[in-house]
Structure formats: C-alpha cells, structure tokens
Amino acid sequence: MKWFSEDDLDFVALYFGEPDSTGHKYGPESQQRKDMVSQVDRTVGYLRQRILDYGMKSTLNLIITSDHGMETVIKDNEIYLRNVKNFSFSDIQFEMLDYGPQGLLVPKPGKLDQVYEALKTAHSKLHVYKKEEFPKRFHYANHTRVTPLVLYDPTLSPSSRRLKLQFNKGEHGFDNEDMNMKTIFRAVGPAFERGLVVEPFESVNVYALLCKLLEIVPEPHDGSLNATQAMLAKSAGLSLENIQYYNNQLVNELIQPEWVNSNKQGNVVGFQLHI
Ligand SMILES: [Zn+2]
Numbered sequence: 001m002k003w004f005s006e007d008d009l010d011f012v013a014l015y016f017g018e019p020d021s022t023g024h025k026y027g028p029e030s031q032q033r034k035d036m037v038s039q040v041d042r043t044v045g046y047l048r049q050r051i052l053d054y055g056m057k058s059t060l061n062l063i064i065t066s067d068h069g070m071e072t073v074i075k076d077n078e079i080y081l082r083n084v085k086n087f088s089f090s091d092i093q094f095e096m097l098d099y100g101p102q103g104l105l106v107p108k109p110g111k112l113d114q115v116y117e118a119l120k121t122a123h124s125k126l127h128v129y130k131k132e133e134f135p136k137r138f139h140y141a142n143h144t145r146v147t148p149l150v151l152y153d154p155t156l157s158p159s160s161r162r163l164k165l166q167f168n169k170g171e172h173g174f175d176n177e178d179m180n181m182k183t184i185f186r187a188v189g190p191a192f193e194r195g196l197v198v199e200p201f202e203s204v205n206v207y208a209l210l211c212k213l214l215e216i217v218p219e220p221h222d223g224s225l226n227a228t229q230a231m232l233a234k235s236a237g238l239s240l241e242n243i244q245y246y247n248n249q250l251v252n253e254l255i256q257p258e259w260v261n262s263n264k265q266g267n268v269v270g271f272q273l274h275i
Pocket of ligand 1: 020021024172
C-alpha cells in the first residue's frame with residue numbers, strides 16, 4: 001500500500017503463481033488445487049482489506065484476472081513420435097515437444113513434406129498442420145514465432161512425446177473455446193460501473209482498458225476498448241463497487257463470502273471471459 005500512499009505509483013501489477021503451479025502438479029480437480037484457490041482468495045481478501053484500511057476504496061481501481069484456465073491431462077494412449085513409421089528425428093532441425101497440447105517442429109531443409117506425410121496419419125488423436133493451414137482463429141498461421149509444422153492434440157493429452165519429460169496432471173494451452181480454458185475477470189473501484197454483467201470478452205482487450213484507466217495512449221494491439229467500455233462508470237470519482245465473476249465450477253470457491261455479504265446491494269455479477 002505504501003507504493004500508492006508514499007511513492008504515489010499509478011500502476012502496480014501483482015502476479016500470483018498459484019493456483020497455476022498446484023493445478024499443474026495435482027490437476028484442476030484435486031483437493032490441493034481447491035485448497036490453493038482458497039489460500040489465494042484469502043490473500044485477495046487481505047489486499048482488499050488493506051485498501052480499505054488505507055482509505056483508498058474510492059480512489060483505487062482493482063482488477064483481478066488471469067491468463068488461462070486448467071484442464072485435466074489424460075495420460076492414456078500417449079503418442080510417441082519415435083515409434084511413428086517413416087518418421088525420424090534426424091529429419092528435424094528444431095523441436096519443442098513434451099510441453100502441453102502443442103508440438104512445434106522445424107524439419108531440416110527439404111524435409112517438410114516428408115515429415116508432414118509421415119505424421120499426419122500417425123495417430124487418430126494427433127492433428128498435424130502445416131503452419132499456414134492451422135485454423136485461423138488461433139492466430140498461428142501467420143505468426144513469425146510459429147514453426148512450419150504444428151502438432152495439436154485436442155483430446156487433452158499432451159501430444160507428440162519424444163521423451164517422458166512432462167508429468168503434469170493439469171495443463172493449459174488448449175483451444176480457447178474450451179470452457180475449462182476460460183478464466184476470470186473482476187473489477188472493483190471508482191472507475192467501474194456497479195452491479196453490471198457484461199458479455200464474454202477476450203483477454204486481449206484488457207490492455208486497452210488499462211490504458212484507458214491510466215490515461216495513456218495504447219501501443220498498437222489486437223484488442224479494443226469496445227469490449228469493456230460498458231463497465232466503466234458514467235460518473236467518475238464516485239465510490240462504486242463492481243464484482244464480476246466467471247460462472248464455472250470454480251466460481252463458488254472464487255467468490256469470497258465477505259465480498260458477497262458486505263455487498264448489501266447484491267452487486268455480484270457474472271460473465272464469461274474468453275482467453
Ligand atoms: Zn501454467
């Protein structure tokens with residue numbers, strides 16, 4: 001709080017590495033993950049209490065969000081590329097496998113089609129794309145950081161293993177239209193309209209919202225303020241409160257009882273957020 005009360009900072013970002021770590025290790029359905037959500041929830045409650053203690057409720061905007069959900073990893077029927085007929089790692093210049101649902105491959109010069117043909121029928125669960133053929137809505141097809149071949153297993157098993165390197169029970173990086181990949185967004189403070197439910201929006205739009213709140217000109221980006229403008233308070237400077245949550249199975253754990261109980265006008269609202 002002294003960053004605001006003494007140092008007069010305009011913007012502070014706090015990152016909580018949980019419940020991501022516990023979700024990876026034990027899986028999203030585990031008791032350990034649920035306990036960790038409670039712990040993070042208490043920490044957020046502490047933060048809100050300190051905002052009250054410092055008399056900053058009417059001047060400080062607080063946004064709570066994350067960048068992904070979590071899905072249970074299915075370990076059955078894992079795919080090992082070394083067992084694929086007509087495929088050899090000697091034809092590969094660069095690989096990024098064993099991490100999450102995607103696999104990235106750069107075949108050696110002249111080997112692209114050969115590797116592609118070998119892999120595309122290798123396994124019914126494994127989808128193999130030339131980069132430019134990857135479904136456009138993922139924004140991989142034209143991206144400079146995406147390799148010429150992309151492997152994707154949408155059945156929630158980490159795809160295309162080379163080695164048994166990854167033992168996670170929870171993962172993210174799956175299709176952002178999957179419900180379990182969606183995340184939360186809540187905002188409270190004088191800038192936000194009270195008691196509002198908004199439509200789902202993509203996290204890429206949060207940057208424009210932050211720029212608006214900080215009154216700075218955004219750098220070029222793929223989002224828009226249109227997605228979040230409705231949540232901004234019409235009359236600035238009032239002490240308004242707005243709590244928004246994503247209505248999935250986590251919601252009951254993420255809603256802190258004190259928030260609900262202290263909110264006498266029942267300004268707890270829900271929405272869904274695409275990532
Ligand atoms: Zn993670």
